[in-house]
Amino acid sequence: MHSLPAPADQSSPVWVTGAARVRLQLSLMVNFFLLMALYSGVLGVLLPNQIAELSPGAKENNLALLFAITSIFSTLATPIAGALSDRTRSRWGRRAPWIAIASLIGSLCLFGVSLMTSFWSLMILWVMAAIAYNAMQPAMTTLIADRFAPVSRGGVSGIVGAGMTAGLTxxxxVAGYLAGERVLAYGLFAAAIAASCLAFVALNREPPSDTMPRRPIHWGSFFKSFWISPRAHPDFAWAFASRFTIYMGYQAVAAYLLYILRDYIGLADGASNIAIANMALLTLVCLVASSLISGWLSDRWQRRKPFVVLGSLIMGVAMTAPLLAPSMTGMWVYAGVIGIGYGMFMSIDMALMTQVLPKSALGDEGKDLGVLTTAVNIPQILSPVMAAILLGMFDNDYRAIFIAALLFVFGSALCVLPIRSVH
Known part of the structure; x- marks a missing residue:
């Protein structure tokens, strides 16, 4: 890697340069593309279809239960794995072992999900896969803080964000068109992310960490370190709140999108699988364009907050389309506008997060970014449960979900405004 020699501590970060910088950017984009593709395809299409086949009369409640239990374990795994990666000492670096090993474990479990014939066996294997993938994700995310200078993180975040948002679409x-070939679909996602992560580690060698000072784990102080005081670090707290609220809104709709097309719009099962895939194609174009342009402008102007705020507001506008037009026309408008807003938010959000981390001489970026990632995982617990409760209260009227989602994503914009350390 064309970069400076690895320092003995965290006081002199190693910023990657030259061809190695480009390679790392592109590798991160590909890895996050595949990881987000896996999440959206499995959580948005494959699992809802499989659960509907196993328990048609209880599909909504079982899906909410799956999301809730999965997210409890994911929420715990992410910051703990991030903190342990900070302390990892090996010739391959701090992050690479987590990326390689966790991706293999997760992919084996994911393929096993395709063979399950009961809801609870499906649940157990999927939770195991989710724990592994969530142990891998903070290691990859932290490489942006580890290896890229702050002034260039908007562009990096834009490129990675474009990959992530394109992957979601x-x-x-892919899952929509392969929904009828379950084993093939699960196998394709599992193999792709495992191969990509192994190639990532091989192509982007981290500086060895085995010469860095050892950090023994004292379990009491270790777990206490996950509490980051909002009073001492208000910008970190506001960034957490912004991320939490926008994902509460976004996930409430995304988790039930297949059922929205069937029960709110009125499509048949086969038609809904095709429709969700075709909507995703429109979203893809809007996501990629919005992510790349926003990331470039953010670095050019050295501004983060306006893009995050505007992205949140645009996402709120998207939620109104199915309310005003409960038809495929409204869903097409939703698909395009949500792509623009979510692409803008997601591309800059990662750069903003790396710039509100508490300053530490110990190298706790993995742990702190893991804590911020729980702002994504906790809504995966709460938002499907909230949606199921709203459906029960309002006689399966999906408009209640869109209204709640609109309020949450607008609230996200308000949470960004008090942040002072980032413009």
Whole structure:
């Protein structure tokens, strides 16, 4: 890697340069593309279809239960794995072992899901896969803080964000068209992310960490370190709140999108699988364009907050389309506008998060970014449960979900405004 020699501590970060920088950017984009494709394809299409086949009369409640239990374990795994990666000492670096090993474990479990014939066996294997993938994700995310200078993180975040948002769309497209070939679909996602992560580690060698000072784990102080005081670090707290609220809104709709097309719009099962894939294609174009343009402008102007705020507001506008037009026309408008807003938010959000981390001489970026990632995982517990409760209260009227989602994503914009350390 064309970069400076690895320092003995965290006081002199190693910024990757030259061809190695480009390679790392593109590798991160590909890895996050495939990981988000896996999440969207499996959570948005494959699992809802499989659950509907196993328990048609209880599909909504079982899906909410799956999301809730999965997210409890994911929420715990993410910051703990991030903190342990900070302490990892090996010739391959701090992050690479987590990326390689966790991706293999997750992919084996994911393929096993395709063979399950009961809801609870499906649940157990999927939770195991989710724990592994969530142990891998903070290691990859932290490489942005580890290896890229702050002034260039908007562009990096834009490129990675474009990959992530494109992956969310591509995964839905692939899963929608392969929904009838369950084993093939699960196997394709599992093999792709495992191969990509192994190639990532081989192509982007981290500086060895085995010469860095050892950090023994004292379990009491270790777990106490996950509490980051909002009073001492208000910008971190506001960034957490912004991320939490926008994902509460976004996930409430995304988790039930297949059922929305069937029960709110009135499509048949086969038609809904095709429709969710075709909608995702429109979203893909809007996501990629919005992510790349926003990331480039953010670095050019050295501004983060306006893009995150505007992205949140645009997402709120998207939620109104199915309310005003409960038809495929409204869903097409939703698909396009949500792509623009979510692409803008997601591309800059990652750069903003790396710039509100508490300053630490110990190298706790993995742990702190893991804590921020729980702002995505916790809504995966709460938002499907909230949606199921709203459906029960309002006689399966999906408009209640869209209204709640609109309020949450607008609230996200308000949470960004008090942040002072980032413009």
């Amino acid at each position: 591509a995964g839905t497209v």
